[in-house]
């Protein structure tokens with residue numbers, strides 16, 4: 315008997331709910347709640363088995379507490395936005411229920427994402443005897459677990475990690491984001507940084523790029539950006555010398571972003587428009603396509619992995635662990651595009667790890683702190699097969715191509 319509560323019926327949350335509905339041997343009852351009930355109704359209709367739904371404003375702790383008390387879940391999976399992480403964690407504390415999410419907290423009025431706010435719940439979650447599983451999407455999530463798997467099976471010491479993330483898909487729109495537009499644009503327009511020799515090296519947004527050869531996709535221009543898993547990876551891998559995150563953006567995406575930014579449409583502070591206060595990025599989000607709406611005509615693949623270098627038995631070693639996911643396959647299976655699918659499936663697998671007690675404990679943990687083996691096995695079974703490739707060892711060189 316295991317009751318699963320999912321909050322957020324957007325592009326990725328819908329995947330979690332639909333996949334849970336295909337895993338009834340583990341999830342006895344499933345409840346999907348979101349700000350807009352209509353979106354839950356659509357998921358309910360499309361799910362393979364019965365799920366319950368309701369409306370909730372997850373910014374409101376009291377509402378989430380009432381929902382938890384009514385449904386009595388064993389785990390709350392937060393698939394709403396990073397803004398809701400803390401109110402949902404507060405509600406979980408009040409009701410003594412464990413928690414899982416896919417993105418770390420960021421305040422609405424500050425475009426800065428870091429784990430400090432959620433790591434600060436460590437003592438309270440431990441005292442309450444409940445577990446918070448942080449960052450269980452693909453990146454963060456699977457990428458952290460790829461590193462943990464590499465540490466367990468391939469290395470004595472990991473020295474270098476390059477996370478490489480390519481979406482080589484085509485959605486046919488002139489400009490759209492693959493996950494929530496507000497969160498995506500806040501992430502990409504921030505200045506970047508990477509971890510080197512115990513320090514963070516700051517760089518200007520999108521100022522460093524290089525060509526990377528992605529499995530099944532080929533060579534793509536990739537930009538060095540800050541991504542949240544670097545923070546927990548830098549903390550959890552003791553011998554690490556350097557960790558970087560690379561993501562592909564098309565020239566067309568960058569061109570649109572440049573224009574939007576230069577005219578002020580990505581601003582997160584309020585401006586007065588015809589006597590009314592609006593936040594430009596929130597208005598922009600209203601205009602842009604919803605990530606879930608991209609699924610139908612999306613072609614191509616995502617190719618995401620970790621290039622990991624270190625030492626095994628005294629010798630230098632380098633491997634790539636990766637997954638390739640096809641947009642059309644995801645649409646066929648659960649009416650989603652690959653970015654939502656690669657986020658939702660790992661969240662579901664994380665929930666399954668907790669439900670089956672393969673992952674247990676109390677306090678606040680990032681996913682690389684758990685045993686990677688059962689997760690990796692289940693990930694492949696649930697639709698995201700992964701591969702390990704040995705790479706030739708070459709010396710790590712600086713400077714990076716600008």
Ligand code: NDP
Pocket residue numbers: 321322323324325326327347348349350353370371372373393394395396398416417449450451452453454455492493494495497604605606653654656657
């Ligand atoms: P969507 O915008 O499609 O979905 C977000 C959903 O959350 C919407 O349905 C929205 O409701 C709901 N929501 C927002 N605010 C509230 C609230 N106060 N109360 C209840 N529900 C609310 O985004 P995605 O599905 O693309 O992304 C979801 C999350 O996944 C984000 O946090 C994102 O950062 C994360 N993510 C993680 C990735 C990873 O690999 N780790 C990759 C991609 C995304 P409404 O429909 O009313 O707007």
